Amino acid sequence: MxxxxxxxxxxxxxxxxxxxxxxxxxxxxxxxxxxxxxxxxxxxxxxxPDYRGEGGSLSRHTPMTYQDFTASAQARRRYWARSHLGWRTFGRARxxxxxxxxxxxxxxxxxxxxxxxxxxxxxxxxxxxxxxxxxGSLGRVVCLSCRALSTRRELAERLEEANAGFEPVSAAINPDGDADLTDEQIGDFRVLPCTICGGVLKPDVVFxxxxxxxxxxxxxxxxxxxxxxxxxxxxxxxxxxxxxxxxxxxxxxxxxxxxxxxxxxxxxxxxxxxxxxxxxxxxxxxxxxxxxxxxxxxx
The missing domain is CATH 3.40.50.1220 (TPP-binding domain)
Known part of the structure; x- marks a missing residue:
């Protein structure tokens, strides 16, 4: 950030x-x-959860960096699989x-x-x-190419359809909406592109x-x-x-x-x-x- x-x-x-x-x-x-x-x-x-308080997530979790997200397709797969699962809990918070x-x-x-x-x-x-x-907000998604904004709910529906049967059990949810998953649990999770230009999608948050x-x-x-x-x-x-x-x-x-x-x-x-x-x-x-x-x- x-x-x-x-x-x-x-x-x-x-x-x-x-x-x-x-x-x-x-x-x-x-x-x-x-x-x-x-x-x-x-x-x-x-x-x-918070990052640094008692039991804060930084004791077990390193947040995704912008550099890793933009440089590696595998890092994006790992992020979106974990974030997609986390959103199911995060999006229900009141x-x-x-x-x-x-x-x-x-x-x-x-x-x-x-x-x-x-x-x-x-x-x-x-x-x-x-x-x-x-x-920024986890409720929005931005395309890194055309800068188009869309809702996280819309992307979640697309990801659900593209990854039918993706139901891993996470050990914890983190403050950035990221769920703790192993590489084995992530598997071949399918990451989706921008519907307008085919570019890379990123949550509209400052990593x-x-x-x-x-x-x-x-x-x-x-x-x-x-x-x-x-x-x-x-x-x-x-x-x-x-x-x-x-x-x-x-x-x-x-x-x-x-x-x-x-x-x-x-x-x-x-x-x-x-x-x-x-x-x-x-x-x-x-x-x-x-x-x-x-x-x-x-x-």
Whole structure:
């Protein structure tokens, strides 16, 4: 998702400790003008694992890189077989209390927007508007030749038809929608081309080793400039694609508040890090602001 990113980060011993005091978060939201930056941790309660938290997928799984995907037909077969299986679970995920709380904050005019590092679309499903998908969306597919966009649901139907009987059992699903499969399980899975030009299809997400589009970065930087405060939710900020916005906010004198159970790479720039589960923390914040949460939509 960024040029040769840091996949692992060890917190220094002098980082300030986390707290359970949600007061600064409540105060910032009550004042309004807050920009949210969310990471994989906000979606774990929806059944989507994160990369770096307790039991995070990086301990057993290396995400596909852009370089490997574009250079090797076998790498693309491996990716699409694993991703096709993962999509069956990933596509059924529903917003949790954390997503619904963020939607409530926005609906009541407390937010200037949401930047998410996630590719799951759960903020929008919960009702949030003005969401910037920093790393794209697994719900879309792009052709690397003609740049045509199509829906992931459409491709999933095509892949189901082309790979009838493909029913392997995965050991785990990863944050990028990739399922853990062996080469034997992948077998001769059939990868499909673009229906318009026959080109290579790729999920419309920013892979590891790939740069976030510069116009998207510029838009996020503008959002930081216009915000009164930055609220980071469920991100370790290990990679620069998110950390740069924390640094920008801090350098501009805007308060940075983080809710994440584990230390983050942005803690040194934050006025507080609340070490609580996000669903519990954000529901409590909403209650203290007298904001009703939208109900979980029926499945």
């Amino acid at each position: 960024r040029m040769r990113p840091t996949l692992h980060w060890t917190p220094p011993e002098d980082l300030p400790p986390g707290t359970t005091d949600l007061g600064p978060v409540v105060d910032a939201l009550r004042s309004g003008g807050v920009l949210v930056l969310s990471g994989a941790g906000i979606s774990t309660e929806s059944g989507i 917003p949790n209390a954390g997503h619904r709380a963020v939607a409530a904050f926005g609906r009541h005019g407390l937010l200037t927007g949401v930047i998410t590092q996630n590719v799951d679309g759960l903020h929008q499903a919960a009702g949030s508007e003005d969401v910037v998908e920093l790393h 590891f080793g790939e740069a976030v589009p510069p116009e998207r970065v510029a838009h996020c930087r503008d959002l930081i400039q216009r915000a009164a405060a930055l609220l980071v939710l469920g991100s370790s900020l290990t990679v620069m694609s998110g950390l740069r916005f924390v640094r920008q906010a801090a350098q501009a004198g805007k308060p940075v508040l983080i809710i994440n159970r584990d230390p983050t790479r942005g803690d040194a720039h934050a006025v507080t890090r609340v070490a609580l589960p996000l669903g519990t923390a954000l529901t409590t914040v909403a209650e203290r602001l007298d904001l009703p949460l939208p109900h979980q939509p029926a499945t």
